[in-house]
Amino acid sequence: MDAITAVGSVRRFAPDIGDVSLLGVAPVSRIGHVLRAFARLPFVAEVKATGPASVTTKTARGDVTLHLTSPEQAGAALVWHTGSRAHVDELRARAQRLGLRFTDATMSRVGGGAVELALETDVYAALELPFIAPELRNDGDEIVAAERGELPELLAEEHIRGDLHTHSTWSDGRNTIADMVSAGKQLGYEYLAITDHSERAWSSRKLAAADVGRQREEIETLRSRVRGIEILHGIEVDIMPDGNLDFADEILEGFDIVLASLHDAADQDNAELTERYLRAIRHPLVNVITHPANRSPAVSAGYPLDFDRLFAAAAETGTAMEVDGAPGHLDMDGPLARRAAAAGVTIAVDSDCHRVEALSRQMRFGVGTARRGWLEPSHVLNTRSANDVRAFVARKRGRG
Ligand SMILES: [Zn+2]
Numbered sequence: 001m002d003a004i005t006a007v008g009s010v011r012r013f014a015p016d017i018g019d020v021s022l023l024g025v026a027p028v029s030r031i032g033h034v035l036r037a038f039a040r041l042p043f044v045a046e047v048k049a050t051g052p053a054s055v056t057t058k059t060a061r062g063d064v065t066l067h068l069t070s071p072e073q074a075g076a077a078l079v080w081h082t083g084s085r086a087h088v089d090e091l092r093a094r095a096q097r098l099g100l101r102f103t104d105a106t107m108s109r110v111g112g113g114a115v116e117l118a119l120e121t122d123v124y125a126a127l128e129l130p131f132i133a134p135e136l137r138n139d140g141d142e143i144v145a146a147e148r149g150e151l152p153e154l155l156a157e158e159h160i161r162g163d164l165h166t167h168s169t170w171s172d173g174r175n176t177i178a179d180m181v182s183a184g185k186q187l188g189y190e191y192l193a194i195t196d197h198s199e200r201a202w203s204s205r206k207l208a209a210a211d212v213g214r215q216r217e218e219i220e221t222l223r224s225r226v227r228g229i230e231i232l233h234g235i236e237v238d239i240m241p242d243g244n245l246d247f248a249d250e251i252l253e254g255f256d257i258v259l260a261s262l263h264d265a266a267d268q269d270n271a272e273l274t275e276r277y278l279r280a281i282r283h284p285l286v287n288v289i290t291h292p293a294n295r296s297p298a299v300s301a302g303y304p305l306d307f308d309r310l311f312a313a314a315a316e317t318g319t320a321m322e323v324d325g326a327p328g329h330l331d332m333d334g335p336l337a338r339r340a341a342a343a344g345v346t347i348a349v350d351s352d353c354h355r356v357e358a359l360s361r362q363m364r365f366g367v368g369t370a371r372r373g374w375l376e377p378s379h380v381l382n383t384r385s386a387n388d389v390r391a392f393v394a395r396k397r398g399r400g
């Protein structure tokens with residue numbers, strides 16, 4: 001077997017994953033053997049179903065299905081099993097119009113044999129389309145854009161030059177600033193912002209106003225020791241129920257970048273929450289609104305705010321809105337991020353990471369979510385240099 005790839009909603013970076021689907025490539029003669037071997041793996045509790053080229057198993061963490069395909073049909077199978085359902089249905093209809101039949105993860109000629117499509121790009125080429133990235137495969141809208149040559153030049157992980165939202169042991173992070181910075185450096189980041197929670201934040205531990213000076217001293221000491229990565233001293237300040245920020249302006253001015261969050265709805269209705277956000281967006285010291293909907297996939301849909309007003313205010317004031325890659329947020333989600341970018345809002349794609357092991361993974365989730373929102377590098381604040389990020393902050397402060 002060549003390789004096993006995650007397909008389905010995992011590969012599309014869908015926010016709520018149901019069952020996990022995998023695709024493996026094996027010669028036809030080996031398919032039965034590979035399926036039986038998979039079913040015997042230690043994490044498999046039970047075999048729920050088997051088909052000619054698939055096996056569905058129950059594991060402690062949910063159902064996992066392995067699909068197998070031959071090398072000749074690997075591209076067709078990858079498209080088929082990646083979905084979405086609507087995307088594949090559109091491709092099937094298109095195949096039919098071109099004298100092809102796309103069924104059961106195989107492409108064949110109508111009235112003829114199978115068409116060899118080893119790569120996904122071969123599939124799209126056979127359907128007279130440019131390659132469509134998995135994160136874009138959604139409701140069929142992407143196929144219309146592909147036909148018109150209007151697919152985005154998508155953001156990719158290698159465009160990300162720094163992370164603007166991370167936590168340390170000064171609030172509820174698990175690692176020291178030094179450890180977080182060293183992990184960021186290993187990822188090749190040019191800069192990392194440490195943004196702990198302000199003192200009345202809704203989190204287990206927070207940074208007291210009285211400790212901000214000591215945290216700054218720690219960062220300054222670290223700056224003199226660590227080369228090759230710039231440390232931004234930031235804060236994730238809470239937006240209080242009255243729309244004021246948790247820290248006074250004199251304290252906020254001392255930070256290199258200010259992120260503002262609305263963690264606690266305080267029983268307010270959506271109009272009140274929208275006003276609360278608008279006050280923060282118009283505040284000259286606020287640079288990024290984090291996880292704006294405050295949603296949590298599969299748990300809460302978040303605040304149904306008046307996003308058009310928020311986006312207009314953010315674009316007008318030079319305030320970024322965030323795509324937060326923490327699995328408990330993935331917020332903004334793809335469609336909302338797409339609306340924000342269309343309204344002219346600058347987007348920050350962040351990890352909101354609380355421990356070093358998750359730094360790259362959560363950024364990957366952030367980038368995957370941003371790609372679902374059709375974001376291009378030019379939409380994203382942290383594809384820019386540290387100096388450009390500082391200039392973004394300075395511009396808004398100068399306006400205030
Ligand atoms: Zn937060």
Ligand SMILES: [Zn+2]
Pocket residue numbers: 165167236352
């Ligand atoms: Zn955070």
